Amino acid sequence: MPEEPANFEWDPANLRHLARHRVTPAEAEEVMENDPTDLGYDVVEGEPRWTVAGHTNLIRVLVVTWTFRE
Numbered sequence: 001m002p003e004e005p006a007n008f009e010w011d012p013a014n015l016r017h018l019a020r021h022r023v024t025p026a027e028a029e030e031v032m033e034n035d036p037t038d039l040g041y042d043v044v045e046g047e048p049r050w051t052v053a054g055h056t057n058l059i060r061v062l063v064v065t066w067t068f069r070e
């Protein structure tokens with residue numbers, strides 16, 4: 001059975017953070033979908049966060065930090 005696609009949620013603070021780096025939400029999502037390399041895991045303010053490096057569909061290399069929320 002194929003995996004269900006990830007559902008990304010972007011709050012205003014994260015959208016501002018991306019914009020400061022001239023990254024679009026779509027680009028960050030592409031990194032996550034293009035088999036990124038795991039760079040580590042940390043707990044920040046009680047929340048688990050993973051960091052990955054990968055590329056967009058246009059081969060822009062990005063580092064993305066993300067968390068899983070239900």
